[in-house]
Amino acid sequence: MSTGLIIAIVIVAAVVVVAALLAARSRRGGPHGLKQRFGPEYERVVAQHEGDTKAAEQELAERVQRHGDMRERPLEETERERYTARWTSAQEHFVDSPRESVTEIDRLLAEVAAARGFPAGAEYDDQVAALSVHHADHVDGYRRIHRAAQAPVSADQQSQAxxxxxxxAVLEARSLFDDLVTSSAGASGRHHAGVGADTGGHLPWSADRSRPKES
Incomplete structure (x- = not known):
């Protein structure tokens, strides 16, 4: 057997091994592992695929393969303070200007995520996919605030509903914001930061949805 043929066989074998390892990694933990890792995000993706768990798990496994090794950059204390001050200002303006408040919060979440090392906010879909891998419990709050910020202005915009x-949407988005400004660098998987933890400021209305604070 020639040396060239031996080298070709070794290269092919190496490629096969690498492909197998990548496939195993993308299925890390199997369906149960994906469900445990993604929690409510798992159920959301299954529903999006109309109950097709195989398709949903393939999508989630691909997200883990693309973004699972990402390490979040820690924020400097000055950055935390600056972002927290912006959040507080935005939420305080909600009573008088709900849409402007929501738009600023959407912009702020994109900036904080980018500062932590996630894809830039201009790459919204990719940014959300990466966030779903590392902050699965709270990422849907970002989607909700983004939809609210992007929704066309209508005559009903100022209605109570x-x-x-x-x-x-702001209440849900706050959980992700808290997670991003308080979670440690290098952490991955599901995070469980509490609303309002260590970030200062309070919502300008009651967190009890059945009893909003009267102005």
């Missing part, structure tokens, strides 16, 4: 929907 529309304002309540935006308020709830």
């Amino acid at each position: 529309a304002t309540e929907e935006m308020r709830e």
Whole structure:
């Protein structure tokens, strides 16, 4: 057997091994592992695929393969303070200008995520996919606030129902914001930061959805 043929066989074998390792890694933990890792995000993706768990798990496994090794950059204390001050200012303006508040919060989440090392906000879909791998419990709050910020302005924009929907979006988005500004670098998987933990400021209305604070 010639040396060239031996080298070709070794290269082919190496490629096969690498492909097998990547496939195993993408299925790390199997369906149960993906469900445990993604939690509510797992159920959301299954519903998006109309109950097709195989397709949903393939999508989630691909996200882990693309973004699972990402290490989040820690924020400097000055950065935390700056982002927290911006959040506080945005939420304080909600009562008078709900849409402007929501738009600023959407922009702020994109900037904080980029500062932590996630894809830039201009690459929204990729940024959300990466966030779903590392902050699965709270990423849907970002989607909700983004939809609210991007929604066309309508005559119903100032209606009580529309304002309540935006308020709830802010409440959900706050959980992701807290997670991003408080979680340690290098952490991956599901995070469970509490709303308002160590970030200062309070919502300008009651967190009890059934009893909004009257102005």
